[in-house]
Amino acid sequence: MIPKEMNLANQLCFSVYIANRLFNKFYQLALKEFDLTYPQYIVLLALWEQDNQTLNQLGKQLDLESNTLTPLLKRLETAGWVIRHRDVADKRQLIVSLTQEGAAKQDNVFAAVTKWIDNGELDVEKYHEALRINNDLINELTDSIK
Template structure:
């Protein structure tokens, strides 16, 4: 059972250094900085790298499914795909059975880039100073946190039960 907070402990809750959201934000920005340097050799930004990871893993996908995997809406995802297409790494094709659906496919160049990208996770891992078990445990806990926050957001949505 969680102890009831006292006014004295509640006062500390508003300190920036006590906010888990800020710690996650700061870690995310630090990761982005490391990725920026590492991905420069591949000619990718971090969000573009995430798109490529999904396509390397899953193959051709409709934009909608790609967005679901990345937790991005089409308004955010479409410009990323457009830039990747401009770089010759992917191509977009309308689904012949459903004109509203756009399929994203790797080009030969995009598929070949995967080989060069194999070095990225090793370099990121080396940058963290964590061992494999620590990183695995952290990722698992963050996944649990995401699931809990998704559930909390759903329960707070007006009109939802």
């Protein structure tokens, strides 16, 4: 017999997994008109916060390895959102920058996401509380696996 606390429905990891799948679906719908995936959206969020990042900086910020990040960047580059170029001062560094079009679309993307949030009637206070708790949990998990 499985102890009650070990039941699937009582597992935080399963709840986070389901929430992740729902967030992916939510963003897939919200970003459809821009032909963006959720992972591409988080790359753009990072660049909208700070443009002209090295591949290494971007990977650290997003907690993505370069073998995961590079295909995302290639697709974003092909679609005209970003450009990748070598640093003039250090040719070993690959710099990722928004294109003029990628920077200009920021407000439209944010408006589309906000519209979906408003239409979904998400409780903003619960959202912010969940974000705080989740960030605390990430820190605790990070500390526990070092």
